[in-house]
Amino acid sequence: MHYMMPTEVFEEDHAVANHPEVFARAGHTALIVTGAHSARANGSLSDVTGVLTSLGIRWEVFDRVEENPSTDTVCEAADLVRTFGADFVVGIGGGSPMDAAKAIALLLAHPGKGKDFLDEKGADSMRVPLILIPTTCGTGSEVTPVSVLTRKDSGIKGSIPHRIFADTALLDGRYLSFASARILRNTAVDALGHLWESWLNTDATPYSRMCAEAGLSAWRENRDLLFRDPKELTIDECARLLRASAFAGMAIAQTGTSLPHGLSYHVTVAGRIPHGQAIGYFEAGYLAQAPENERKKLLAAAGFSSLSDWQDFYQRACGGEKLPKALLTEAVDELLASPGKLKKAPFFADRDVLLSIAFYGGED
Numbered sequence: 001m002h003y004m005m006p007t008e009v010f011e012e013d014h015a016v017a018n019h020p021e022v023f024a025r026a027g028h029t030a031l032i033v034t035g036a037h038s039a040r041a042n043g044s045l046s047d048v049t050g051v052l053t054s055l056g057i058r059w060e061v062f063d064r065v066e067e068n069p070s071t072d073t074v075c076e077a078a079d080l081v082r083t084f085g086a087d088f089v090v091g092i093g094g095g096s097p098m099d100a101a102k103a104i105a106l107l108l109a110h111p112g113k114g115k116d117f118l119d120e121k122g123a124d125s126m127r128v129p130l131i132l133i134p135t136t137c138g139t140g141s142e143v144t145p146v147s148v149l150t151r152k153d154s155g156i157k158g159s160i161p162h163r164i165f166a167d168t169a170l171l172d173g174r175y176l177s178f179a180s181a182r183i184l185r186n187t188a189v190d191a192l193g194h195l196w197e198s199w200l201n202t203d204a205t206p207y208s209r210m211c212a213e214a215g216l217s218a219w220r221e222n223r224d225l226l227f228r229d230p231k232e233l234t235i236d237e238c239a240r241l242l243r244a245s246a247f248a249g250m251a252i253a254q255t256g257t258s259l260p261h262g263l264s265y266h267v268t269v270a271g272r273i274p275h276g277q278a279i280g281y282f283e284a285g286y287l288a289q290a291p292e293n294e295r296k297k298l299l300a301a302a303g304f305s306s307l308s309d310w311q312d313f314y315q316r317a318c319g320g321e322k323l324p325k326a327l328l329t330e331a332v333d334e335l336l337a338s339p340g341k342l343k344k345a346p347f348f349a350d351r352d353v354l355l356s357i358a359f360y361g362g363e364d
């Protein structure tokens with residue numbers, strides 16, 4: 001058995017301002033990687049730039065990370081930054097900016113390498129120092145080694161083979177209160193998917209399940225917060241949602257995700273369905289394949305009495321429309337080409353099983 005989660009975590013109000021040493025020891029010139037708007041709106045960007053400026057650290061912002069970031073964007077950022085001379089990276093946001101920040105930190109440690117290197121199996125995964133600051137409650141990317149990128153030429157979304165943990169994750173619930181209810185719900189459903197898929201996984205161990213159980217407990221206790229106005233949540237309530245997401249990240253850092261994530265990627269890229277909504281769509285079908293005792297345990301751990309109870313929750317949280325048959329069939333066929341993901345399911349998963357997961361609950 002193996003357990004690895006080397007990222008230092010601070011979870012506290014004003015975590016960024018309270019820990020200037022995290023930035024001071026990282027380097028002299030920072031690249032801040034984020035999306036276009038949210039880090040400015042929720043105060044996380046100004047918190048980071050304030051600390052960097054007070055320390056005399058030069059900084060530059062790359063804020064062109066799109067949803068489902070592409071390998072092209074990552075390479076563009078790395079090229080820009082090489083001229084600026086950044087020697088460490090700070091990623092702020094949801095999964096997209098944090099995953100992009102990981103890949104940029106990798107490229108900065110490998111001058112002269114480009115897009116092909118990102119997908120090179122067995123290559124050196126050394127990176128420059130990396131600090132991650134989550135502002136949504138689902139990805140857990142701040143404590144996982146995973147960077148999920150989209151290849152523009154093929155349209156395929158998936159993890160790069162490099163394992164890239166951050167040095168430090170700074171969790172501050174204040175940033176989450178600026179997210180929309182839609183973002184909170186979608187990302188929390190993603191976190192639940194991580195917990196269920198990590199538990200129901202051929203690579204699960206007592207160590208990974210320790211993280212998954214803690215995450216399921218935290219998720220169950222806080223799930224009703226998702227139906228309140230985020231602006232009315234207390235900082236402590238927001239921090240608890242972030243914590244459930246981080247526990248889920250620690251679980252998938254050990255096991256990886258499984259079939260629902262594998263099915264979701266095509267649905268997100270080709271069908272433009274947000275990641276969390278796409279993940280939740282396939283969870284009922286995945287749990288339906290599990291032995292009854294495990295299914296009941298996992299549903300109860302998240303506070304659900306049955307699969308239909310979970311599906312009702314999902315409809316409230318993410319909406320309930322059925323996805324087009326062609327899109328789902330394409331997702332199945334794309335997943336069949338990824339044997340690594342298929343091996344994560346602790347049951348035999350052929351095309352018929354994948355179709356039954358994708359079409360669980362019937363077609364329209």
Ligand SMILES: [Fe+2]
Pocket residue numbers: 139190191193194261275279
């Ligand atoms: Fe996910």
